[in-house]
Amino acid sequence: MGDASAKRPLPHLDDHNRAFWTGGAEGRLYILRCRSCGAFIHPPRPVCGECLSDAVEPEAVAGTGVVDTFTVNHQPWHPALPPPYVIARVALDGVPGVYLTTNIVGCGVDEVAIGDRVRVTFLPCEDVHLPVFEKVRD
Amino acid sequence: MARVREAFITGIGQSQIGIGLPRDPLLLTVDAVREALADAGLTKEQIDGVATYPGRVTQVPGFSPVGAEDLIDALHLNTRWHLGGGELTSQLGAVAAAADAVRTGQARHVLCFRTVYEAGAMKFPGQKPYVPRGDARVEGPSQWFAPFGALSAVCWVAQYAMRHVVKYGLTREQLAWISLTGRANALKNPRALWHGKPLTLEEYLAGKMIASPLCIFDCDRYSDASTVLIVSAEDALDEVSSIPVRIAASAGCTYRHSWDQVEWMASYPTGRELWKRTDYRPEDVDTVQLYDGFSFLALTWLEALGFCEVGEGGRFIEGGRRIALDGELPLNTFGGQLGAGRLHGFGFAHEAVVQLRGQGGERQIPGDPRVAVATSGGGPLATALLLARD
Ligand SMILES: [Zn+2]
Numbered sequence: 001m002g003d004a005s006a007k008r009p010l011p012h013l014d015d016h017n018r019a020f021w022t023g024g025a026e027g028r029l030y031i032l033r034c035r036s037c038g039a040f041i042h043p044p045r046p047v048c049g050e051c052l053s054d055a056v057e058p059e060a061v062a063g064t065g066v067v068d069t070f071t072v073n074h075q076p077w078h079p080a081l082p083p084p085y086v087i088a089r090v091a092l093d094g095v096p097g098v099y100l101t102t103n104i105v106g107c108g109v110d111e112v113a114i115g116d117r118v119r120v121t122f123l124p125c126e127d128v129h130l131p132v133f134e135k136v137r138d
Numbered sequence: 139m140a141r142v143r144e145a146f147i148t149g150i151g152q153s154q155i156g157i158g159l160p161r162d163p164l165l166l167t168v169d170a171v172r173e174a175l176a177d178a179g180l181t182k183e184q185i186d187g188v189a190t191y192p193g194r195v196t197q198v199p200g201f202s203p204v205g206a207e208d209l210i211d212a213l214h215l216n217t218r219w220h221l222g223g224g225e226l227t228s229q230l231g232a233v234a235a236a237a238d239a240v241r242t243g244q245a246r247h248v249l250c251f252r253t254v255y256e257a258g259a260m261k262f263p264g265q266k267p268y269v270p271r272g273d274a275r276v277e278g279p280s281q282w283f284a285p286f287g288a289l290s291a292v293c294w295v296a297q298y299a300m301r302h303v304v305k306y307g308l309t310r311e312q313l314a315w316i317s318l319t320g321r322a323n324a325l326k327n328p329r330a331l332w333h334g335k336p337l338t339l340e341e342y343l344a345g346k347m348i349a350s351p352l353c354i355f356d357c358d359r360y361s362d363a364s365t366v367l368i369v370s371a372e373d374a375l376d377e378v379s380s381i382p383v384r385i386a387a388s389a390g391c392t393y394r395h396s397w398d399q400v401e402w403m404a405s406y407p408t409g410r411e412l413w414k415r416t417d418y419r420p421e422d423v424d425t426v427q428l429y430d431g432f433s434f435l436a437l438t439w440l441e442a443l444g445f446c447e448v449g450e451g452g453r454f455i456e457g458g459r460r461i462a463l464d465g466e467l468p469l470n471t472f473g474g475q476l477g478a479g480r481l482h483g484f485g486f487a488h489e490a491v492v493q494l495r496g497q498g499g500e501r502q503i504p505g506d507p508r509v510a511v512a513t514s515g516g517g518p519l520a521t522a523l524l525l526a527r528d
Contacts, residue, residue, distance in 0.1 A: 009284035012275035042399070043282055069304075071296035072350040073287060081287035087349070089297055089398055101294075101398040103286045114304045130285050 006079035010128050016044040019058035024122030024129025030058035031095055042098040063120035064136070065092040068099060072109045084109045090118055090133055106134035145237035146375060146382035147525065148247070149178025149368030150488050155331050155479040156257070159362040163203040163255040164212060167364040170251065171213070174366040179379030180247060185368075187245030188217055191232040191252060191483070192224030200259025200362075202252075209251065219245040227390025227408075228429075228515025229483025230523055233367055234388040240371035247377075248369045252484040256360035282398065292357055292432060295517065296349035298403060299434040303351050305449065308437075310351055312452035314342045316433035317355045317476045319461050319469055324477030326463075326501035331361055331479030356433040361479035365488050381495045386509075387416040387524040394518070404520035405435065405513070409442030412511075412522045420444045424507035425493050426467060427486035430474040435516035440469075443511060443522070468493075468503045483514030487523055494527040 011021050016032075020042075023030040032041040034048035035055040041047075047054050070088035086104040104112045105121070118133035151174030153166040161169075175182060194205030206222030209215070219239045226232060229252055236248035276284045288294060302308040321337040324330035337355060345353035375382055389411035393400040413419070420443060430436040437451040445467060446454040455461050461469035472478050472489040481488075490510035492498050513522045 008287070009274075009276050009280075009289075011281035011285060012277045017281070043279070069297040069301040071293060071300055071352075072347075073293055073296075074347045075290070075292070075349065077287060077289035085287055087286055087288045087293050087297070097399075099398050101283050101286055101288055114301065125285075128285075132286070 008080045008125055008130070009078065010125055013127065016046060020044055021128045023058070023060070024124065024131060027122070028060040029063040029120050029131055031061050031092070031098060032056050033059040040095045040098050061095050062093045065090045065118055065133070067104065067112060067114055067116040067118055069114055070104065070112050072112075086112050088112065088133070100131065103132045104135065105132050111135070143241050143243070143372040145240045145385045146370050146372065147367050147385065147487065147491050148370040148375070148378040148380050148382050149174040149180060149366070150491050151175070151177060151366040152329065152485075152488060153364040155329055155361055155363040155481070157331070157359070157361060158257050158261055163200070163253050163258065163362070163364070164208065166255070166362065167204050167209060167251055167253045167366075168213070170364040170366040171249065174249070174368050177380055178368050178370070180368065180377065182213055182215060184377060185215055185247050185249045186217055187219040187236060187239055187248030188215060189221045189232040189236040189239075189248055189250045191222075191226055191229045193222030195224070200255035200257070200360075203255045203259070204251075204253045209249075215249075217245070219248070227392065228519040228521045230487060230512065230514040230521040231390050233369060233385075233487060233523065234390060234521060236369040237385045237388065240369055240374075243371070246371050246374040250367045250369055250484070251364060252482050253364040254480060254482050255362045256480070258362040260360070291517065292349045292352055294398065295432045295434055296352045298438075299351050302434070302437075302449070302452070306452065308452040310343060310353075311339070312456045313351070313356065313433055313437065314339055315455040315458040315461065316430055316436045316469075316474075317342060319458055320430060320474035320477035323463060323471050323501055324473030327472045327478060330473040330477050331359065332473065332477050352432060352434065355476070358431045358475035358480040361481070363479055363481055365481050365484035367484060367487055367491070381527065383491045383494050384526045384528060385523060386418060386526040386528070387412055388522065389415060390519075390521040392519055400518065403435075403438055403517055405438045405442040405516040406448070408520040408522050409439065409444060412524055413444065416524055418509055418524060418526065422509045423467070423511055424505065425471060425490070425503055425510045426469050427471070427474075427489045427510065427512040428469060429483060429486060429513045429516050430470060430476050431480065431482075433476060436469065436474065438516055439513050463501060463503055471498060471501050471503060486512040486514060487525070490523075490525045494525060
């Protein structure tokens with residue numbers, strides 16, 4: 001079902017999203033933050049939705065978080081993504097109000113649960129480093 | 139001083155519903171227009187407004203092949219007001235806007251329509267649902283989902299459903315009753331896509347999983363059809379021969395228009411908002427026609443509109459008695475989109491009018507129904523209409 005030569009759909013990079021999608025090259029997860037009020041901004045935009053300041057810049061965040069919710073996707077939507085795989089919404093530690101849609105990798109699809117602690121890892125694809133997450137084993 | 143009038147749905151029409159229909163989507167629209175005009179007792183010369191959602195869309199084949207201006211031009215309509223756009227609070231937002239247009243005297247009779255041709259569009263080479271391939275980069279909101287294989291709305295709705303499973307104990311055996319009820323009602327609707335094709339709980343439970351906990355029977359299917367609603371001003375009702383149904387209230391909300399940044403779906407604030415705009419209460423409602431492009435959305439609408447507490451939706455519908463045609467709150471009596479086809483929002487308002495007029499035939503609910511709720515959307519966008527024959 002999967003096609004090893006196929007690649008995932010990748011984002012078009014622009015001035016606003018580049019830090020988020022390429023920070024993985026240096027092992028960092030960047031989220032835009034308002035220098036005026038401290039609020040985080042995601043998806044990235046050149047303005048803070050809380051205080052309307054345009055003094056926003058990328059800040060490296062911890063890269064850990066919690067599975068807020070998830071689904072095990074069984075439908076083949078794309079040749080580069082053979083099912084089954086886990087699509088999850090991760091709440092990031094220290095980044096209130098921001099969720100990332102992502103994949104949980106490195107474990108079986110039946111091993112993921114809401115509330116799981118996870119840590120970012122990056123999947124390099126051309127000039128993009130996709131932030132995906134793996135479970136924190138303790 | 140301009141007077142604010144009441145707005146009424148005075149005409150309803152619908153084309154045939156099918157998969158891969160050979161009929162041109164403009165002609166499907168005209169089929170529904172003819173039926174709605176005849177139903178209202180109006181001629182096309184009396185139509186002075188047109189509204190549709192989301193307007194003509196060329197990027198997604200068949201999603202919306204006929205725009206407001208296409209129809210105005212094709213039928214030589216002389217309009218004073220029209221609207222065709224996607225930045226509305228979902229499909230029935232076009233009907234709510236039409237109601238405001240007639241209330242404020244900008245038009246007397248607004249023809250509202252939604253035409254879908256997604257199944258038919260697939261007949262043509264290369265006309266597949268939009269999935270990014272090859273070297274094309276993804277821009278806009280899709281970039282936050284597509285790289286992770288969340289390429290369909292089901293991948294997002296399923297995550298909210300999963301939270302209900304974990305947080306509130308929602309089971310597949312409970313959720314099944316949205317689909318089972320729709321499919322049972324479709325057996326009594328000759329136009330329904332799944333007419334003559336019953337579905338059992340056993341078949342549902344064995345259904346192919348798409349995105350857990352949602353299976354194939356929790357998802358509507360691309361269809362070809364057109365639905366028309368004519369919205370008329372109070373002071374134009376003497377031109378109409380049908381039983382008018384009043385748009386007693388409407389509401390449309392969004393938290394953030396971003397599928398993965400919201401704590402709750404837009405159905406919840408929309409349901410609460412609706413009751414602030416009317417003296418009617420949930421207990422006055424005789425039937426509900428709730429958006430079920432995915433089954434779970436209809437369940438959230440039951441909670442959002444206050445028919446049960448948040449988290450109680452599964453237990454509310456369990457066993458199906460309460461939401462059956464002869465139950466205390468009949469749901470999606472025409473089949474919903476899971477039973478009748480993906481009419482994309484307008485089918486719910488169409489059916490509310492059918493039931494309030496007592497024209498449901500074999501699927502008519504008992505008693506003397508006076509009040510109905512019709513909704514569309516439920517994810518980042520949601521619209522609710524309260525309709526009354528009063
Ligand atoms: Zn700020």
